Amino acid sequence: MKELVFISSVQSEFAAERKAIRAFIQGNRLLARHFDVFLFEDLSAKDRRPDELYLDKVDECAVFICLIGEHYGWEDPADGISPTEREFERATAAAKYRLAYLKNLGGGTQHDKMAKLTARLSRQLTYTRFDSEADLNAQVYDSLVEYLEERGVIRSKPFDAARCDGASLDDIAADKIAWFLEAARRERGLNLSAGATPEQVLTHLKLLEAEHPAHAAILLFGRDPQRFLDAAVVKCAHFHGSEIAKPIPSQQAYAGTLFEQVDQATDFVLARLRRTVGTRDAGAAAPVAYEIPRAALAEVIVNAVAHRDYASHAAVQVSVFSDRVEVANPGRLPRGLTPEHLRQPHSSEPPNPLITRPLYLAHYVESLGTGTLDVIRLCREARLPPPDFQQRGNQFVATLWRDWLTPETLAGLGLNPRQRKALELLRLERRISNARYRELTGASSPTAKRDLEDLVGKGLLTPRGAGRGAYYELAAKRLGIGSIGSIGSGDEDGNGS
Numbered sequence: 001m002k003e004l005v006f007i008s009s010v011q012s013e014f015a016a017e018r019k020a021i022r023a024f025i026q027g028n029r030l031l032a033r034h035f036d037v038f039l040f041e042d043l044s045a046k047d048r049r050p051d052e053l054y055l056d057k058v059d060e061c062a063v064f065i066c067l068i069g070e071h072y073g074w075e076d077p078a079d080g081i082s083p084t085e086r087e088f089e090r091a092t093a094a095a096k097y098r099l100a101y102l103k104n105l106g107g108g109t110q111h112d113k114m115a116k117l118t119a120r121l122s123r124q125l126t127y128t129r130f131d132s133e134a135d136l137n138a139q140v141y142d143s144l145v146e147y148l149e150e151r152g153v154i155r156s157k158p159f160d161a162a163r164c165d166g167a168s169l170d171d172i173a174a175d176k177i178a179w180f181l182e183a184a185r186r187e188r189g190l191n192l193s194a195g196a197t198p199e200q201v202l203t204h205l206k207l208l209e210a211e212h213p214a215h216a217a218i219l220l221f222g223r224d225p226q227r228f229l230d231a232a233v234v235k236c237a238h239f240h241g242s243e244i245a246k247p248i249p250s251q252q253a254y255a256g257t258l259f260e261q262v263d264q265a266t267d268f269v270l271a272r273l274r275r276t277v278g279t280r281d282a283g284a285a286a287p288v289a290y291e292i293p294r295a296a297l298a299e300v301i302v303n304a305v306a307h308r309d310y311a312s313h314a315a316v317q318v319s320v321f322s323d324r325v326e327v328a329n330p331g332r333l334p335r336g337l338t339p340e341h342l343r344q345p346h347s348s349e350p351p352n353p354l355i356t357r358p359l360y361l362a363h364y365v366e367s368l369g370t371g372t373l374d375v376i377r378l379c380r381e382a383r384l385p386p387p388d389f390q391q392r393g394n395q396f397v398a399t400l401w402r403d404w405l406t407p408e409t410l411a412g413l414g415l416n417p418r419q420r421k422a423l424e425l426l427r428l429e430r431r432i433s434n435a436r437y438r439e440l441t442g443a444s445s446p447t448a449k450r451d452l453e454d455l456v457g458k459g460l461l462t463p464r465g466a467g468r469g470a471y472y473e474l475a476a477k478r479l480g481i482g483s484i485g486s487i488g489s490g491d492e493d494g495n496g497s
Contacts, residue, residue: 002036004060005144006096008087009067011041014103017067020133021140031144034153035063040083054083055090063147064091065140068102068118068127072111085117092124099143100127101136126338129393142332159310160216160354163209164228172198172213173223176257180221180362187363205358215310216354219258226255232310234261234301236268236318244319253315258305258355262364265318266298272320273402291403292325296378299371300387300398302364304329306356312394323404328397339389342372375400385430385474403427413458418443419451423460431464431473 005025007018022037038057058064066088073082091098100121110118121127130136148154156162177198184190192204198221202208207217218225225232238250250272254264274291290297304316309331319326331351333339350356359365366374375387379400388399405423415423418441422432425440432440437448452472455461461472 002034003062004057005035005037005063005065006058006061006087006091007037007039007065007067008058008084008091010069010071010073010082010084012073013069013071014067017103017133017136020137021065024137024140025144028141030154031141034148035144054087058087058090058096059094061091061096063144064088064096064098066091066098066100066121067136068100068114068121070105070108070110070114072114072117075113080113082113085113088117088121097147098125099140100125101139102127102129104129104131122338122340126333126391128332128391131393135393158352158354160219160352161206161209161214163212164215164218167213167218167222167228169199169202169211169213171223171228172202172217172221174198176221176259177201180259180358183363184358184361188361190361206354214354216352216358219310219355220358221257225257229310231313231315232258234265234305234316234318236265236320238268238272238320240322242321242323258359259362259364261316262298262302262305265301265316266294269297269301269318269320269325270294273325274406291382292384292400293378293382295366296375296382296387296400297325298364299366299375299378300327300400302359303327303371303398304396306359306365307331307351307396309394310352314395321402323402325400325402326397327400328392328395330394331396332394333391333396339391342389343376343386345370345373372398380428383427385427413460415455415458416451418447419455422451422455426474431471432461433471436471 007021009018011018018039018041022039025031025035025037038061040054040057043053064087066084073084075082076086088098102118118127128139130139145154149156181190181192181194181196181201185192185194192201196204199208199211202213202217202221205217207214207220213222215229218228219232222228232255234254236252236254237248239245240249252264252268254261254268256264269292270290276289301316301318304318304327308316308329312330314330316330317326317328319328334351356365365371372387372389375398379385379387382403384403385401387401388397390397390399405427410420410423418437421441422437425436426432432452434445434448434452437443437452438445441448441451443451452461456463456472461474464471464473
């Protein structure tokens, strides 16, 4: 028996998208076998109230799809609630399988009530953004296939566990297995003898299927992983400013095993960060501290490599800007996990568990399920702004902010002690109001206003909001987010394609 998909939205705003989803599902050989689609506009006239009809269909559906845009829609005079919000409340109360898609508004502004509904929705489930009908259909397909897999309706092995076509044990590098075995025994007490063979190690890690290496085995220990998986690389690029701009001063594509890719990409970034060298009081080697802690940088890079979608032809991309480092990987967060959840204790749900475990055993992953919390802590201890985590279409992006509030930057700006104190606070909180400024510095209201406007004039702050809700944040030219572009592979001198 087919299951019902209910599509909820403001009909006038999403008339084309609603019909496109229905046509796509009905025309797809896999989805058409398992789903029917309900659109309210297809109902024939009946002697019942419209809200009774569509809420009955919400109760009947298995999957509830919500399209979110600018408009809130018609409001019931009795309570001011739109059909879209009422449908969402009903689906939530009935514990339906909910999917939400937010249209990129291109500078448009949401209706106040729709903005509030979007905020409430984002606290309950992960929504994704779309730009076109084709983009929306692709995301709906991915979500409905995942729904069928979760319920055991269709079965397929995860990518990391599936056999790597054409690969054999001869494609496994014995020296890389030996290095891993030594590291895993030392770092995590792996219960394998020091003389274990590559076949024994792969069997223990569940990376062999009838003597054929799984994808994870090739990626972690292969002689030439890109012979089988050419998109499994990390592309790094360095830009002098805060936006992507050509020519690219420096770029490099790193291949090899995942361990090698993480090490090389981390070194690429560290070579382009400011660093300080301490004294040799504690030992023969002088300690080196980077403006972004090495452990935080390595964590976001290894997470990108471990959690990426290996079915995608896109690479992991590491971009070094003047104000930040962005690490982007193809793929989406697990269902039910939002970027905001990454700032709180959360369960570990790696999409590639057979890749993640060896990275953990070799101590490339500090601990399972706490990586983002470790990154937040490390940035706080380094007096850096908290990292950003975002889902941008089909890419997950982690942003680590650089310390641009250096003495050299501020020396020529003629700042008074109050302003310097406020900027120290902004390193961590990134926004400040007039009232918070007065509380922090003891300044009068006119002095606080004059100081803050001076910081705006010097290009350090940008005013936001109005009235009681007004505040200031670090200027966009300092902390702006540039879009992740496609970075061609090339050599260190930027001679790539």
